[in-house]
């Protein structure tokens with residue numbers, strides 16, 4: 001990662017699967033956005049960059065919230081406390097869903113006798129409980 005971030009530039013580390021940029025409000029905070037199927041997606045159309053979903057910097061003093069779409073910033077309203085909780089909850093759910101599927105595939109790969117289409121319902125529930133406990 002570069003020591004100082006130039007404003008208006010998104011730095012991408014392929015090795016770490018992470019993008020980083022200086023907060024668009026100009027406060028100078030470093031905004032780190034992990035890139036993964038359950039985190040942010042970086043799109044590059046050959047000219048402009050988009051990050052999805054929006055950037056909600058509620059842990060910074062500025063609490064800015066914006067979208068980076070086609071290389072420009074679209075400002076969004078500040079999150080209320082309730083909205084932040086809602087997003088965090090949804091995020092947690094999305095991650096548990098994602099990891100549930102990934103874990104089951106992982107469990108079935110080494111055992112060639114396993115029939116993925118006959119997954120025991122209890123296994124799914126146990127896995128889900130384990131995973132949701134992990135994220136709490």
Ligand SMILES: [Zn+2]
Pocket residue numbers: 023024025026027028029057060062063064
């Ligand atoms: Zn800021």
